Amino acid sequence: MTNQLSQQTPVTVETVDDLAKLVNYSLMDTLNSDPDATANGDDHAPRQVFSGHYVPVKPTPIENPEYVAHSSNLFAELGFADSMAQSANFMSLFSGDLSNVPEPMSKVGWACGYALSIFGTEYIQQCPFRTGNGYGDGRAVSVLEAVINDKRWEMQLKGGGRTPYCRGADGRAVLRSSVREFLAQEHMHALGVPTSRSLSLYVSKTETVQRPWYSEGSNAQDPDQMISEAVAISTRVAPSFIRVGQLELFGRRARTQEHPQAMAELELLMLHLIDREYADVIDQKLTNEQKVLLLAREFRSRLTSLIANWIRVGYCQGNFNSDNCAAGGFTLDYGPFGFCDVFNPQYQPWTGGGQHFAFLNQGVAAERNFLMFCTALSPLLMSTPDYLEQLQQLVDGFATEMQTKMEQMWAAKLGLNTFDAALFNELETLMLQTPVDYTIFFRELSSLPDDIGPLKKSFYRDLAQGPQGLEQRWSAWLVQWQTLLGTEGNSTMLIADENADTQPRNRDDIIAQMQRVNPKFTLREWLLVPAYQQASVGNYALVRELQKVMTQPYAEQSQEVEDKYYRLKASEFFGVGGCSHLSCSS
Numbered sequence: 001m002t003n004q005l006s007q008q009t010p011v012t013v014e015t016v017d018d019l020a021k022l023v024n025y026s027l028m029d030t031l032n033s034d035p036d037a038t039a040n041g042d043d044h045a046p047r048q049v050f051s052g053h054y055v056p057v058k059p060t061p062i063e064n065p066e067y068v069a070h071s072s073n074l075f076a077e078l079g080f081a082d083s084m085a086q087s088a089n090f091m092s093l094f095s096g097d098l099s100n101v102p103e104p105m106s107k108v109g110w111a112c113g114y115a116l117s118i119f120g121t122e123y124i125q126q127c128p129f130r131t132g133n134g135y136g137d138g139r140a141v142s143v144l145e146a147v148i149n150d151k152r153w154e155m156q157l158k159g160g161g162r163t164p165y166c167r168g169a170d171g172r173a174v175l176r177s178s179v180r181e182f183l184a185q186e187h188m189h190a191l192g193v194p195t196s197r198s199l200s201l202y203v204s205k206t207e208t209v210q211r212p213w214y215s216e217g218s219n220a221q222d223p224d225q226m227i228s229e230a231v232a233i234s235t236r237v238a239p240s241f242i243r244v245g246q247l248e249l250f251g252r253r254a255r256t257q258e259h260p261q262a263m264a265e266l267e268l269l270m271l272h273l274i275d276r277e278y279a280d281v282i283d284q285k286l287t288n289e290q291k292v293l294l295l296a297r298e299f300r301s302r303l304t305s306l307i308a309n310w311i312r313v314g315y316c317q318g319n320f321n322s323d324n325c326a327a328g329g330f331t332l333d334y335g336p337f338g339f340c341d342v343f344n345p346q347y348q349p350w351t352g353g354g355q356h357f358a359f360l361n362q363g364v365a366a367e368r369n370f371l372m373f374c375t376a377l378s379p380l381l382m383s384t385p386d387y388l389e390q391l392q393q394l395v396d397g398f399a400t401e402m403q404t405k406m407e408q409m410w411a412a413k414l415g416l417n418t419f420d421a422a423l424f425n426e427l428e429t430l431m432l433q434t435p436v437d438y439t440i441f442f443r444e445l446s447s448l449p450d451d452i453g454p455l456k457k458s459f460y461r462d463l464a465q466g467p468q469g470l471e472q473r474w475s476a477w478l479v480q481w482q483t484l485l486g487t488e489g490n491s492t493m494l495i496a497d498e499n500a501d502t503q504p505r506n507r508d509d510i511i512a513q514m515q516r517v518n519p520k521f522t523l524r525e526w527l528l529v530p531a532y533q534q535a536s537v538g539n540y541a542l543v544r545e546l547q548k549v550m551t552q553p554y555a556e557q558s559q560e561v562e563d564k565y566y567r568l569k570a571s572e573f574f575g576v577g578g579c580s581h582l583s584c585s586s
């Protein structure tokens, strides 16, 4: 749960020609291509894809691309020179034009099909053909895989044009959603939460599409107008983009023996997933059945940690369907996400999402995705009933593991070594009744205040306006917490106390530990709105400023940054469409 410091690699990639030397297409080499696909990749009309793991497809470049931003952190980790982001060849490639890429880079990218489950219910009819064979990457096109310092990375354009899975839509992403996703991915990484990463962001100077959106200041739930927005392509990077929904597509086909290769395709995908995401923890020499079990165990462990991390930093994914759940156990698809301001277990930024995907329900939503993951893999264990039984036990044990991770996370946020249910329950009640700003509250608490004075900075209401006795209850809670921490009445050195759960710890150590767990800055929606609004008129200053501030979320930063970004959400932003809630995310 600590902030991962970016590892820098010496710059070795200064041009697209240098990058071409690192390409290595494991997916295209080991998985099956759709046998009905056109050889040249001009495959953009919606159609059914009956078999094969991927469809070769050329992205459609955005017209007149302009540089908006790149992640210099990721560039440094990959050994990319910053200058490359604005070079003509790099910009062409990552704004969708593969026509001039050097050998051995492929001039054709690929898109993958996947199935959909929502909160554990299988959906089949969500494509124009009502079969599920037309569902998948409708606007995400992978363009290359490269091995850089022994690590494999896939690079995928979001908004890269229509694919056979586009279902009649335009295949584009607008600047607004691309700015949000671009900033959020790198913020999440800096928060120490596993995620796909952002490489680059380019916008078209001339090409626009229509999207439903809110008129200025609208309080409506749903957008009340169509607006014209510039299209953009952001490139995201991950070891793979295999989703739970993808395993499900092949699991369902294997289950119903939809075609003669169905079982073999499921097995290939499972092995490929291990190779891409779990090679360091699953021994190649094991039998396939043993691999399936280990895979499920490891995925469960990653997924439960991921959710605990989301809740630690106040993140709500909003649309945690199985097709938005990366099988590698990291955050994927920053569509209708949000970082909460007010602590609220029911916080759900997406109006279409429902309470099942709300902030504190994310563990249960993850459990449903894990069930679908195991269901998809179960055809591979049909001949080994004892293994199937063990898989079921992994499903049955999810909630307990989730609970353990949550308790560890809450304890860490409170600076404690062990979770104390009574202390936490009272805190949760107080946070709801006050109400408090989640980020500011825990950050202020991290300074180990002597009384509740400093915590008031995080309160959205004067305590006198709340239930009777609120102030006294806060004070009593603080004393109880200090007792458990062992800091009561001692401002310099801690004394071991029989009630304290820790060995004596230095006060500064506790502060430092808590500040590594409780970020000072989170990417709240009211900070994103002006950044993408200014970007829409060609001013990228705020995007870059946010990028800088939000990639150091645990650092104190300057007074100026604090004044601007370490604040309660202003009252005028509450209830505003596109700021407090949103519907369309694309």
Ligand SMILES: Nc1ncnc2c1ncn2[C@@H]1O[C@H](COP(=O)(O)OP(=O)(O)OP(=O)(O)O)[C@@H](O)[C@H]1O
Pocket: 135, 136, 137, 138, 139, 140, 162, 165, 166, 167, 169, 170, 171, 172, 173, 319, 323, 324, 332, 333, 334, 335, 585, 586
């Ligand atoms: N403008 C569009 N054109 C074509 N397909 C689209 C478009 N918008 C969304 N889709 C597809 O609809 C499905 C559901 O959309 P969702 O918002 O979950 O994903 P997304 O944000 O596009 O993508 P991802 O999950 O790849 O980050 C996805 O399969 C996506 O590819």
Ligand SMILES: [Mg+2]
Pocket: 323, 324, 333
């Ligand atoms: Mg999605």
